[in-house]
Amino acid sequence: MEQNVTMRDIAFKLGVSSVTVSKAINGKEGVSHELREKIKGLATEMGYRFNTTARSMKEGLSYNIGVIIPERFTGVTQAFYMQFYQALAKVMDEHGYSGIMHILSVDDEEQRVLPRVYLEKKVDGFIILGQLSREYIDMFVKTDTPLVFLDFYNDQPDADCVITDNFYGVYDLTNYLIQLGHRKIAFVGNVRATSSILDRYLGYYKSMLEHGVEMNEEYLINDRDEKGHYVELVVPEPPPTAFVCNCDQVAYHLVSTLREKGYSVPEDCSVVGFDNDIFATLTQPNLTTMEVNMTEMAKTSVSMIIKKIKNRKIGHGRISVKAKIIYRDSVKDLR
Amino acid sequence: MEQNVTMRDIAFKLGVSSVTVSKAINGKEGVSHELREKIKGLATEMGYRFNTTARSMKEGLSYNIGVIIPERFTGVTQAFYMQFYQALAKVMDEHGYSGIMHILSVDDEEQRVLPRVYLEKKVDGFIILGQLSREYIDMFVKTDTPLVFLDFYNDQPDADCVITDNFYGVYDLTNYLIQLGHRKIAFVGNVRATSSILDRYLGYYKSMLEHGVEMNEEYLINDRDEKGHYVELVVPEPPPTAFVCNCDQVAYHLVSTLREKGYSVPEDCSVVGFDNDIFATLTQPNLTTMEVNMTEMAKTSVSMIIKKIKNRKIGHGRISVKAKIIYRDSVKDLR
DNA sequence: CTGAAAGCGCTTACAG
DNA sequence: CTGAAAGCGCTTACAG
Numbered sequence: 001m002e003q004n005v006t007m008r009d010i011a012f013k014l015g016v017s018s019v020t021v022s023k024a025i026n027g028k029e030g031v032s033h034e035l036r037e038k039i040k041g042l043a044t045e046m047g048y049r050f051n052t053t054a055r056s057m058k059e060g061l062s063y064n065i066g067v068i069i070p071e072r073f074t075g076v077t078q079a080f081y082m083q084f085y086q087a088l089a090k091v092m093d094e095h096g097y098s099g100i101m102h103i104l105s106v107d108d109e110e111q112r113v114l115p116r117v118y119l120e121k122k123v124d125g126f127i128i129l130g131q132l133s134r135e136y137i138d139m140f141v142k143t144d145t146p147l148v149f150l151d152f153y154n155d156q157p158d159a160d161c162v163i164t165d166n167f168y169g170v171y172d173l174t175n176y177l178i179q180l181g182h183r184k185i186a187f188v189g190n191v192r193a194t195s196s197i198l199d200r201y202l203g204y205y206k207s208m209l210e211h212g213v214e215m216n217e218e219y220l221i222n223d224r225d226e227k228g229h230y231v232e233l234v235v236p237e238p239p240p241t242a243f244v245c246n247c248d249q250v251a252y253h254l255v256s257t258l259r260e261k262g263y264s265v266p267e268d269c270s271v272v273g274f275d276n277d278i279f280a281t282l283t284q285p286n287l288t289t290m291e292v293n294m295t296e297m298a299k300t301s302v303s304m305i306i307k308k309i310k311n312r313k314i315g316h317g318r319i320s321v322k323a324k325i326i327y328r329d330s331v332k333d334l335r
Numbered sequence: 336m337e338q339n340v341t342m343r344d345i346a347f348k349l350g351v352s353s354v355t356v357s358k359a360i361n362g363k364e365g366v367s368h369e370l371r372e373k374i375k376g377l378a379t380e381m382g383y384r385f386n387t388t389a390r391s392m393k394e395g396l397s398y399n400i401g402v403i404i405p406e407r408f409t410g411v412t413q414a415f416y417m418q419f420y421q422a423l424a425k426v427m428d429e430h431g432y433s434g435i436m437h438i439l440s441v442d443d444e445e446q447r448v449l450p451r452v453y454l455e456k457k458v459d460g461f462i463i464l465g466q467l468s469r470e471y472i473d474m475f476v477k478t479d480t481p482l483v484f485l486d487f488y489n490d491q492p493d494a495d496c497v498i499t500d501n502f503y504g505v506y507d508l509t510n511y512l513i514q515l516g517h518r519k520i521a522f523v524g525n526v527r528a529t530s531s532i533l534d535r536y537l538g539y540y541k542s543m544l545e546h547g548v549e550m551n552e553e554y555l556i557n558d559r560d561e562k563g564h565y566v567e568l569v570v571p572e573p574p575p576t577a578f579v580c581n582c583d584q585v586a587y588h589l590v591s592t593l594r595e596k597g598y599s600v601p602e603d604c605s606v607v608g609f610d611n612d613i614f615a616t617l618t619q620p621n622l623t624t625m626e627v628n629m630t631e632m633a634k635t636s637v638s639m640i641i642k643k644i645k646n647r648k649i650g651h652g653r654i655s656v657k658a659k660i661i662y663r664d665s666v667k668d669l670r
Numbered sequence: 671c672t673g674a675a676a677g678c679g680c681t682t683a684c685a686g
Numbered sequence: 687c688t689g690a691a692a693g694c695g696c697t698t699a700c701a702g
Contacts, residue, residue, distance in 0.1 A: 006678095006679060006680085007679070007680070008679075008680095018679085018680080018681095019680095019681080019682090022679095022680065022681060023681095026681090028681095050680095051678095051679055051680070053678090053679080053680090054678075054679035054680035054681085055679085055680060055681075056680095057678085057679080057680070057681095058679090058680055058681050058682080059680095059681080
């Protein structure tokens with residue numbers, strides 16, 4: 001393999017100009033078919049590799065996208081966002097972009113430290129994966145960098161974000177439980193923790209209201225503190241016949257808790273989750289849950305950020321992507 | 336915020352040359368203290384951001400490192416390498432490099448397609464995380480790109496790789512079981528699947544030989560086929576008193592299988608794992624296992640690849656990083 | 671201590 | 687269809 005073959009080297013060997021080589025290799029007009037083929041052939045033969053950096057220099061674009069994930073969402077038990085990142089990396093690659101993942105530490109979030117890749121102009125824009133503090137977001141927005149929020153949103157109406165359809169997802173799930181004859185239905189989740197959990201709660205609430213099912217204070221069960229750490233689940237006695245959990249991981253914990261108390265799932269209590277992540281099939285019995293459409297969300301957010309990079313004025317607003325019920329064995333038919 | 340402030344803009348405002356600004360900002364000699372401070376102050380004031388691309392252009396270095404992960408190792412249940420990637424990303428960032436993750440699809444591996452980031456000179460070198468086919472590796476080595484293998488190695492003695500101390504890890508674990516009075520000890524894993532599993536098996540084997548403990552063909556239990564898909568575990572009847580599993584995930588499966596057959600852990604059978612990943616604490620009882628030192632391995636492999644980028648001739652060979660026993664509740668004392 | 675010149679490898683806009 | 691010139695934003699090597 002030749003070291004560092006440039007367009008000029010190819011041009012020199014063929015007695016043409018490097019402008020012509022550039023056009024040939026990039027598939028642009030202005031080169032005869034014959035010459036183009038000759039150039040491409042020689043390029044392959046000489047082991048030519050395109051130098052993206054030079055193009056970046058010219059265009060002022062790196063063709064890199066930063067993906068910021070708050071450290072909080074990256075524990076050993078939280079593979080969800082890592083899974084998401086995989087989907088993003090694949091889609092970015094298909095668009096000719098590369099992703100640079102940045103785990104934002106709790107300290108950096110609090111002290112509002114911008115990622116090094118921003119300071120060094122190494123990326124053209126950012127996808128923020130997972131809810132960040134309002135202050136951090138505000139600071140970031142002020143830098144005027146193209147930004148897309150993924151899997152969360154805030155109250156700025158003009159922010160571009162891609163979320164899963166939390167509200168209708170849980171609404172559908174709750175309707176399904178009611179349809180099967182359940183009336184005593186609890187919701188498990190801290191509605192003040194993230195916008196997603198709140199929306200999921202509201203979907204549950206809508207379904208309950210619509211069906212005129214009685215609500216009960218004990219039936220709103222907290223699952224985590226303000227820092228996102230899980231807390232012990234307080235199961236009402238007697239327990240409701242069904243639990244709507246804000247995510248599969250909590251459903252997994254709930255099933256253990258119920259089992260310890262001598263209740264079995266789904267015979268005594270039905271349980272549904274959300275996400276269809278690893279915990280859905282780790283739970284015994286396997287959970288009926290909502291499958292988040294990661295691929296679709298990745299596609300949407302990547303094409304959104306690329307459009308914003310190319311034209312900063314474009315706004316897309318909030319886009320929500322439909323989730324899909326996965327029926328498994330954690331729900332009992334009461335009819 | 337000013338759009339696109341360059342060193343020239345700063346130089347112009349101060350009536351100096353951009354060479355001086357460059358020296359001042361990069362902390363190089365040849366600028367008076369006073370002028371340096373003035374330049375730095377103005378840079379901050381004007382919202383100057385260093386343009387890495389320009390430096391890359393000059394140096395021919397992107398300050399990016401590609402991390403290749405074979406698709407096989409990235410399922411919903413396999414968060415291990417994603418966890419590893421996080422550690423890598425952090426360490427790379429600390430060294431002023433950015434990681435670009437590339438999931439190598441099964442097809443691309445078979446057809447030996449090089450990653451786009453290679454073809455576009457977007458990275459200065461690669462860390463390959465997880466065993467790849469011999470043919471792919473060979474092709475990659477021929478490109479003369481700086482390469483480090485992480486968590487596996489092959490028989491090329493000059494290849495640079497960082498592995499966990501599989502051999503002595505399992506050796507220690509097996510010694511521990513023997514010390515507690517176990518004599519009927521099985522090994523669970525397909526020794527032909529990866530170099531790590533083979534080494535783990537050999538550590539077990541060494542311990543058994545050293546203690547003169549009887550071996551038994553039935554006590555080598557297969558866990559996966561050639562493609563890495565898990566297969567049903569065949570537990571000998573009567574079962575041994577202890578099982579050494581090649582990883583925590585398989586230990587998790589084994590515990591379920593034993594439970595189904597009416598054996599309880601650790602009362603009837605002791606089980607140890609390897610990795611200390613999510614499955615170690617998902618298993619009931621929690622697994623005694625070997626904790627892989629990811630942080631150390633990430634540090635070693637990143638500084639290795641950076642050294643190779645700066646000087647291609649440097650060779651490091653195989654470096655193995657010690658793992659640590661984590662004692663939990665899956666082993667019974669038979670004495 | 672300070673800076674003019676050249677160059678990294680490409681592309682754009684324009685001339686022929 | 688083909689190419690000379692200029693420039694993207696820095697840094698290196700050298701001159702003063």
